[in-house]
Amino acid sequence: MSATAAAWIVLAAPLAGTLVTAVLFRRLPGRSAGWIGTAAVGVSFVFALITLARIQGIAPGARELTSTLWTIAGTTGVDARATILVDPLSVLMICVVSGVSMLIHLYSVSYLDGDRGYARFFAYLNFFVFSMLLLVLAGNFLLLIVGWAFVGAASYMLISFWYRRTTATSAGIKAFVINVLGDIGLVLGTFFIFKHTGTFDLLASFRAAPHVFASGSGDVTAGCLLLLVGAFAKSAQIPLHTWLPDAMEGPTPVSALIHAATMVTAGVYLIARMHPLFQLAPAAGDVGALIGCLTLLVAGTIGLAATDLKRVIAYSTMSQIGYMIMGVSIGAYAAGLFHLMTHAFFKALLFMAAGSLISAMGGVQSLDRMSGFRRALPFTFGCFIVGGLALSGVPPFSGFFSKDSILLFAAGRGGWHWALWAAGYVGALLTALYTFRMIFRAFLGDPCAEARELIETGHLHHPEAPTNPANGEIEDTDVGFPGPVHAVAERALPMRAAMSILALLAVVGGIVAVPHVTSWLDRFLAPTFSDSTITGNASNTVLAIGLILGALVSIGGIALAYVIWVARPQLARQAHARFAPLATLFENKWYFDELIDALVVRPGAWLGRFSQNTFERLFVNGLLVGGSTGLVRASSALVRATQSGILRVYAALMLLGAAAVAFYFLLQS
Amino acid sequence: MSTFVFFVAAIGAITGAVGVIALKNPYYSVLSLVGHMISLAALFLLLRAEFLAASQVIIYAGAVIVLYVFVVSYVGDAAPALGQDPGRLAALGAFACGGALVVELFIAVLGSGLQAIGHDGAPYHAGFGTPGQIGTLLLTRFLAPFEIASYLLLIAAIGAVTLARRRGGLDDGIEGDAPVLELLDVLRPRPAATGTMAEAGGSRGMSEP
Amino acid sequence: MSISWYLAISAIVFALGAGGVLVRRNPIVILLCLELMLNAANLALIGFSRMWGNGDGQIFALVVIVIAACEVTVGLGLVVALHRRRLPVDVDELRELQG
Numbered sequence: 015m016s017a018t019a020a021a022w023i024v025l026a027a028p029l030a031g032t033l034v035t036a037v038l039f040r041r042l043p044g045r046s047a048g049w050i051g052t053a054a055v056g057v058s059f060v061f062a063l064i065t066l067a068r069i070q071g072i073a074p075g076a077r078e079l080t081s082t083l084w085t086i087a088g089t090t091g092v093d094a095r096a097t098i099l100v101d102p103l104s105v106l107m108i109c110v111v112s113g114v115s116m117l118i119h120l121y122s123v124s125y126l127d128g129d130r131g132y133a134r135f136f137a138y139l140n141f142f143v144f145s146m147l148l149l150v151l152a153g154n155f156l157l158l159i160v161g162w163a164f165v166g167a168a169s170y171m172l173i174s175f176w177y178r179r180t181t182a183t184s185a186g187i188k189a190f191v192i193n194v195l196g197d198i199g200l201v202l203g204t205f206f207i208f209k210h211t212g213t214f215d216l217l218a219s220f221r222a223a224p225h226v227f228a229s230g231s232g233d234v235t236a237g238c239l240l241l242l243v244g245a246f247a248k249s250a251q252i253p254l255h256t257w258l259p260d261a262m263e264g265p266t267p268v269s270a271l272i273h274a275a276t277m278v279t280a281g282v283y284l285i286a287r288m289h290p291l292f293q294l295a296p297a298a299g300d301v302g303a304l305i306g307c308l309t310l311l312v313a314g315t316i317g318l319a320a321t322d323l324k325r326v327i328a329y330s331t332m333s334q335i336g337y338m339i340m341g342v343s344i345g346a347y348a349a350g351l352f353h354l355m356t357h358a359f360f361k362a363l364l365f366m367a368a369g370s371l372i373s374a375m376g377g378v379q380s381l382d383r384m385s386g387f388r389r390a391l392p393f394t395f396g397c398f399i400v401g402g403l404a405l406s407g408v409p410p411f412s413g414f415f416s417k418d419s420i421l422l423f424a425a426g427r428g429g430w431h432w433a434l435w436a437a438g439y440v441g442a443l444l445t446a447l448y449t450f451r452m453i454f455r456a457f458l459g460d461p462c463a464e465a466r467e468l469i470e471t472g473h474l475h476h477p478e479a480p481t482n483p484a485n486g487e488i489e490d491t492d493v494g495f496p497g498p499v500h501a502v503a504e505r506a507l508p509m510r511a512a513m514s515i516l517a518l519l520a521v522v523g524g525i526v527a528v529p530h531v532t533s534w535l536d537r538f539l540a541p542t543f544s545d546s547t548i549t550g551n552a553s554n555t556v557l558a559i560g561l562i563l564g565a566l567v568s569i570g571g572i573a574l575a576y577v578i579w580v581a582r583p584q585l586a587r588q589a590h591a592r593f594a595p596l597a598t599l600f601e602n603k604w605y606f607d608e609l610i611d612a613l614v615v616r617p618g619a620w621l622g623r624f625s626q627n628t629f630e631r632l633f634v635n636g637l638l639v640g641g642s643t644g645l646v647r648a649s650s651a652l653v654r655a656t657q658s659g660i661l662r663v664y665a666a667l668m669l670l671g672a673a674a675v676a677f678y679f680l681l682q683s
Numbered sequence: 684m685s686t687f688v689f690f691v692a693a694i695g696a697i698t699g700a701v702g703v704i705a706l707k708n709p710y711y712s713v714l715s716l717v718g719h720m721i722s723l724a725a726l727f728l729l730l731r732a733e734f735l736a737a738s739q740v741i742i743y744a745g746a747v748i749v750l751y752v753f754v755v756s757y758v759g760d761a762a763p764a765l766g767q768d769p770g771r772l773a774a775l776g777a778f779a780c781g782g783a784l785v786v787e788l789f790i791a792v793l794g795s796g797l798q799a800i801g802h803d804g805a806p807y808h809a810g811f812g813t814p815g816q817i818g819t820l821l822l823t824r825f826l827a828p829f830e831i832a833s834y835l836l837l838i839a840a841i842g843a844v845t846l847a848r849r850r851g852g853l854d855d856g857i858e859g860d861a862p863v864l865e866l867l868d869v870l871r872p873r874p875a876a877t878g879t880m881a882e883a884g885g886s887r888g889m890s891e892p
Numbered sequence: 893m894s895i896s897w898y899l900a901i902s903a904i905v906f907a908l909g910a911g912g913v914l915v916r917r918n919p920i921v922i923l924l925c926l927e928l929m930l931n932a933a934n935l936a937l938i939g940f941s942r943m944w945g946n947g948d949g950q951i952f953a954l955v956v957i958v959i960a961a962c963e964v965t966v967g968l969g970l971v972v973a974l975h976r977r978r979l980p981v982d983v984d985e986l987r988e989l990q991g
Binding site for chain 2: 899903906908909910915920921939942943945946950953954955957958960961963964965966968970971972973
């Protein structure tokens with residue numbers, strides 16, 4: 015089987031899973047929908063591995079395979095084809111996406127148990143996987159845009175999965191609107207590029223780009239900036255990030271899959287995929303690096319103040335994607351994708367563990383109410399620790415190598431990139447702090463009521479009435495709300511299996527690219543990025559300094575977190591009181607929601623009201639509609655007056671008409 | 684001689700026309716039309732349209748006028764009640780219209796500079812206007828109009844029967860449920876005493892109930 | 893006689909017919925007036941036929957006679973139907989078909 019044929023099956027499997035679970039959703043008994051969905055993604059993953067094996071057998075220079083299924087539209091100047099591109103970058107992406115997705119499907123089989131929308135959930139989830147695979151396999155801009163939009167739509171459906179929760183539906187709408195903003199950026203950027211290269215094909219565009227664009231010219235910079243808008247919206251970068259924390263309204267596996275492991279990394283993939291264009295537009299790359307750097311700092315500080323368990327992880331995701339965006343923007347493509355991969359492992363693991371913990375709390379997500387779950391949920395605690403260590407970048411966990419390789423590249427670029435390097439380590443300190451703040455508060459200390467119940471009676475806590483964790487509204491467990499069953503990893507084998515595999519990967523995932531020891535990932539991706547003109551070879555001294563600094567910062571951050579939140583809890587309160595304005599700023603998420611509200615939403619709403627009340631009523635309804643109907647009414651009244659019904663009047667009018675026509679010809683002659 | 688005949692026929696035609704519109708009793712109007720038709724036939728003869736003249740007399744003065752006479756006799760009493768003064772203003776307006784029309788037509792026909800109408804027309808050659816020439820034309824150049832005209836006559840005849848038949852047709856709604864005509868009704872035998880053609884022929888219907 | 897004389901007669905008869913349609917209220921008389929107008933047209937057509945020595949105009953006149961016959965059939969059928977339904981045989985009274 016050729017690599018491209020396997021790649022087509024990678025795409026087809028989740029689509030088939032979607033169709034089966036969606037069509038048969040009433041007839042699938044028990045958990046069968048979940049197993050079908052998992053199997054579909056599993057098939058996808060197996061064929062992704064086959065693709066990987068097949069592409070290894072090809073000479074490095076020729077590892078760019080395209081396969082066209084059919085031509086959608088082929089006219090002069092437009093070449094819209096259903097083409098996939100199989101090269102090391104897309105193969106890496108499909109392996110990560112399908113692999114992590116498969117584990118999350120496996121987790122969901124137990125986690126969503128009892129939910130009335132079980133089959134619907136897996137249909138959505140499979141559709142999402144299909145969209146994401148389409149995005150990363152797309153061989154031309156059109157399929158890329160289609161996959162991009164599908165991913166946004168799937169994200170909307172999954173965030174709003176519990177559609178009777180008003181908070182969930184509004185979060186879904188928010189995510190969708192901001193994602194569509196990104197779609198517009200992507201489409202416009204594509205147009206800028208298409209206008210000059212004259213082709214939608216990715217490889218052909220990249221080959222043509224150096225000939226039609228002068229380096230740093232206005233059009234290519236504008237195109238790349240617009241692509242960046244799309245990347246920022248998908249990857250939740252400032253200022254288009256506000257949807258991601260709200261997206262935590264979705265079920266926890268959705269948060270793990272979409273908002274940690276796959277969808278939000280689409281922006282990173284986009285920049286890496288478009289690197290031949292970004293190299294022609296250094297200014298756009300600088301913008302991306304600055305925004306990524308800003309995001310990683312801002313999100314880290316908000317993560318320090320957030321009290322909702324899932325939101326802490328969500329801000330951590332934003333912050334880590336800031337690293338990746340920064341990395342691929344400065345040219346550290348392999349390093350950025352390395353971080354993407356390891357992040358997918360440990361962030362999915364953290365979300366899964368968080369889901370288990372939330373189940374044990376009976377749906378409550380507030381960190382203020384959790385404590386002492388260490389003995390109640392030992393497996394979950396272990397997963398949290400592994401994920402937290404990997405996220406903080408403690409050696410030898412995977413996050414340590416991937417984060418440091420991005421910062422190393424920044425150092426190698428020199429110049430103002432040293433600032434990015436420094437900011438990266440500040441961010442690493444913040445990461446260690448908020449991660450272990452979360453873990454210590456939830457698992458150490460005196461057991462809370464729910465934890466005690468679990469230890470003493472062995473029963474999971476179930477609240478009197480299920481409530482919405484966001485606003486405390488009372489809910490039922492019918493369709494459109496979470497189901498009555500709560501599942502913790504300790505008691506559900508599929509969850510435990512998925513989490514174990516991810517934990518293993520989070521520990522050892524870094525092995526694929528240890529500097530100077532194993533550079534497997536770099537070598538694997540080299541054919542894709544061989545045309546990169548940016549190099550960031552730092553000296554071994556800098557490498558050593560970076561690795562040591564990274565280890566020190568992460569371990570120091572964890573120690574600091576232990577001191578503040580475990581050893582001397584009063585220190586946290588003192589710090590909170592001492593830096594009250596700063597704490598308020600962080601707790602209010604740097605007022606980004608309010609800023610966007612004031613700058614965009616309110617003027618938009620005012621314009622809408624103005625249009626509706628004034629423009630629509632006076633001009634459209636009054637003048638245009640009323641005017642034209644009045645005109646028609648007046649003229650029809652005039653005509654009606656001649657319809658007297660008296661035959662002789664009609665005859666006279668007809669005669670007059672004929673006479674007038676004759677008279678006209680008389681005058682003409 | 685022909686001039687004399689022309690003037691006699693012309694005066695007859697105009698007098699007949701005036702009689703049609705001026706006489707109060709529609710029966711006299713019809714008779715006046717007969718005079719008009721015969722005068723017109725004479726004019727046709729002067730124009731060497733022998734066949735047309737003959738058809739005019741047979742079709743119009745014969746068949747059509749007989750139809751008129753029957754209808755006027757049938758409507759009978761209703762007719763005298765009608766034909767009140769049309770209202771002086773309306774009559775004046777109508778005659779103003781008619782006068783203006785005459786003037787306009789005169790200008791159009793006589794003042795248009797058509798040279799040919801100033802003389803007696805093309806030289807006569809034998810056979811012009813005879814039934815033979817008309818027949819040849821009808822069956823060669825004008826075959827299609829001829830056929831279409833025959834269909835038109837057929838349709839008009841059916842329409843007249845439908846309109847004027849005793850019951851059915853345009854339903855007067857006494858029975859309450861208006862019958863809807865379908866395509867197959869043409870083939871289906873009608874119930875008795877509904878004024879079908881078959882009844883008229885006496886072949887069916889009368890003996891049944 | 894010059895053709896123009898015939899045309900003059902035709903015009904006068906046509907105008908008389910038109911005036912009659914406008915003045916009279918009895919549908920039978922209105923039909924008669926329509927006959928007058930059609931006959932006037934026939935006269936003109938035959939005049940033109942004579943003028944060019946061409947039989948086409950006569951065929952045209954023949955078709956007009958056919959149409960006149962149709963019109964009389966349907967028109968008189970309507971009059972009979974009106975009478976049957978005890979409706980006034982007066983065009984001014986029949987004015988339900990207004991807009």
